[in-house]
């Protein structure tokens with residue numbers, strides 16, 4: 296029981312807070328994206344409303360696109376947990392022997408220029424072109440990126456993580472305008488800890504929005 300609790304705490308805290316920091320960093324670096332998101336929120340949330348509620352998040356497709364783009368461009372984990380095959384498998388021309396350890400290059404998949412146009416750019420719009428269809432984050436139809444893994448061992452917290460990210464980003468942008476500290480270009484270099492974090496943590500000026 297203790298191990299289970301510890302796994303959920305370890306798996307569910309650093310990952311979400313790292314993703315949140317990367318997303319906020321991009322919203323500070325690209326104020327036009329932050330403004331577009333704020334305009335979307337303003338169109339949904341009632342005047343004078345203090346907190347954005349869960350059901351209102353479903354009416355914000357651009358918010359979801361910002362979160363997905365954050366997870367594609369800066370997946371908190373560049374690998375999944377190690378997996379193994381239960382029998383010899385031939386994949387393309389490679390043999391993976393029984394019990395051989397297999398891992399997946401999560402970040403590389405999300406940055407593949409054969410799949411994503413201009414992959415290193417932060418462009419949430421790329422997730423709005425699905426003709427109204429929600430992006431398949433669990434990879435049930437096809438796998439274009441897998442920040443939560445895929446298949447039977449997909450992160451069991453992925454729904455909760457998406458909800459947390461949408462909730463926190465929406466409320467942080469609704470309440471405050473986030474600006475770069477003067478002279479700081481927002482450095483997106485990576486550093487490796489339990490997750491792949493911002494090497495230089497985000498610094499920002501936050502101003503309460505006048506409503």
Ligand code: HEM
Nearest residue numbers: 306307310311314375376442443444445448450451452456
């Ligand atoms: C942005 C946030 C998160 C990211 C990017 C993330 C990513 C991942 C990844 C890549 C895996 C490995 C999947 C695999 O091996 O195929 C994983 C496993 C796991 N995650 Fe998450 N996760 C996040 C949030 C959470 C949350 C909120 C919880 C729990 C409340 C959680 C609990 C777990 C657990 C328990 C496992 C191990 C599952 C197993 O062994 O089968 N994660 N996560």
